[in-house]
Amino acid sequence: MQGRKMNVVLTDGAELPRYAHDGDAGFDLCITEDVRLEPNASAVCGLGFACEIPSGCVGLVFPRSGLGAHYGVTLRNSVGVIDSGYRGEVCAPLVNLSCDTVFLPKGSRVCQMVVVPFVPCDLVKVASxxxxxRGTDGFGSTGID
Incomplete structure (x- = not known):
């Protein structure tokens, strides 16, 4: 694999996050303890590592599609943003949107991180x-067909 290096510190017993396949955009993140989620319940789960996102980049934490499709578990905040200056443990706010209790054993892959460059903007106040x-046409303005 070719790319930037990212320093990672693991918590006790955690494994280094890894890409499941060559060419994957996101590397999988695993919970560090068993998690039981009742219907509509949520929990903030540690992922066992802290990292140094390269300067000029952001770590975007996305849900894993299979976890949502098969079990109804996703990220409560939809997409997490890990800024390059953050040095704490990366966590996942999981939520169970299903009608069933879900048990996720320690080591379950619950989300994935994609590291991407970003463009900082100078925000300028203007009158218009x-x-x-399109103008100000909002949600649904182009229809469904």
């Missing part, structure tokens, strides 16, 4: 914005 074809 330029016109576009």
């Amino acid at each position: 914005l330029t016109d576009t074809e």
Whole structure:
């Protein structure tokens, strides 16, 4: 694999996060203890590592699609943002959206992180914005067909 290096510190007993397959955009993140989620319950779960996101990049933590599709478990905040200055343990706020109790054993892959560059912007206050074809048309403005 070719890319930037990222320093990672593991908590006791945790394994180094890894990509499941060559070419994957995200590396899998695993919980460090057993988790039992009742229907509609949530829990913030440690993922066993802290890291140094490279400067100019952000770590985006996404749910794993299979966990949501098969068990109804996803991230409570939809997508997590790990800034390059953060040095604490990366955690996952899991939520069970199903009607069934879900048990996830220690080591379960519950989410994934994609590290991407970002463009910082200088925010400028203006009186109005330029016109576009879409304008202020919001949710559903283009229909479903």
